[in-house]
Amino acid sequence: MTATSHAPRVAVVGAAGWAGSRHARAFAAAGAKVTVLVEKDERGLALAQELGARLVPSTAELHPEHLDLVVVALPTTMQPVICADLLNRGFRVLTEKPVAADAEGAAVLAAASGVNERLMVGYTLHHHPAAALVSQWIRNKSVIAVSVRSVAHKQNVHSWRADPKEGGVAVVNGIHAIELVSSWFDGDPKLLASSASSSLYGSPVPEHVVCALEFPEGVVFTMQSYWSPWREPQGLNQGDWSLTVDVLTSEGRMLWSNDSLRVWERDGGQNEKTFDPSDLFLLQAEAALKFCRGGTPAVTFAQALRATEISDAVRADALSRAEGMVSP
């Protein structure tokens, strides 16, 4: 595959799913030609007709000379093997986050050809206009603490999300914040505390996770992540995901809450900026089209792996605390 001037040709794997259908429509809206959908479910048919794409049942039917990018949006545990195979066959790939449900699962990808150059990891938060402003603001500040609340609305916790191998809410949702916050600080964070519960839906996976970590430079990162049966009044992804990132520094405080950003400066100054609701999948598709013309990935495999390693530590700690609890 070489950089070309025609509309980039894109295939979407897992195209009928929640994320896959958003990717497929977002790439079409961003000017790509969505030529192939890979989907086992018959819901893929209507989407293929809508987009003028061919529907195939397996990635074996994709050919590198006919595609500029393959987007993978499958249950997490399925993604590493499929992405590794696509990379080894010479494709450029955008994979949904996380790169794997755990670091062990990511090993197959780490060994794939071109993993650092031809794989972009779909951490959509990087494409929100507030993310760049926060990243810039905290540079050269004495950060004391970052506190995140991340709540995804789900009617049920079922299908692959309820499979313990997928890791539960910290791996599926909280990892967005783990990845973004860890991109601001160096080194391996130390886990200070964690707690997990499955009492909201009664599924076999952690549905509510709280953790506290400390980066080597002393920044404390606390996170609460849960799936909620209740929709929040505001949120990203058309209201499905409510995210608050509160950054406390010696020089001021910045609060990113969904589509608004507020700053308090030490001299008493205050500022608020409100953004139009962002279609994160569209913004990410636009960035991915630059990547597919040869640009560097917005989120690399190495950065995504770091988030997976941190979430592994949170999961293991929460599990050991739960096992260590003595029933009354």
Ligand SMILES: NC(=O)c1ccc[n+]([C@@H]2O[C@H](COP(=O)([O-])OP(=O)(O)OC[C@H]3O[C@@H](n4cnc5c(N)ncnc54)[C@H](O)[C@@H]3O)[C@@H](O)[C@H]2O)c1
């Ligand atoms: N960035 C975000 O905000 C966001 C939000 C939700 C999900 N995700 C990620 O997207 C991925 C998928 O999640 P989802 O909620 O869309 O799941 P989903 O269950 O809605 O969709 C998965 C799709 O994959 C299809 N599929 C399963 N096996 C297949 C196979 N072998 N070949 C082809 N198709 C197959 C299923 O039929 C289904 O349509 C996960 O990795 C998840 O973490 C990201």
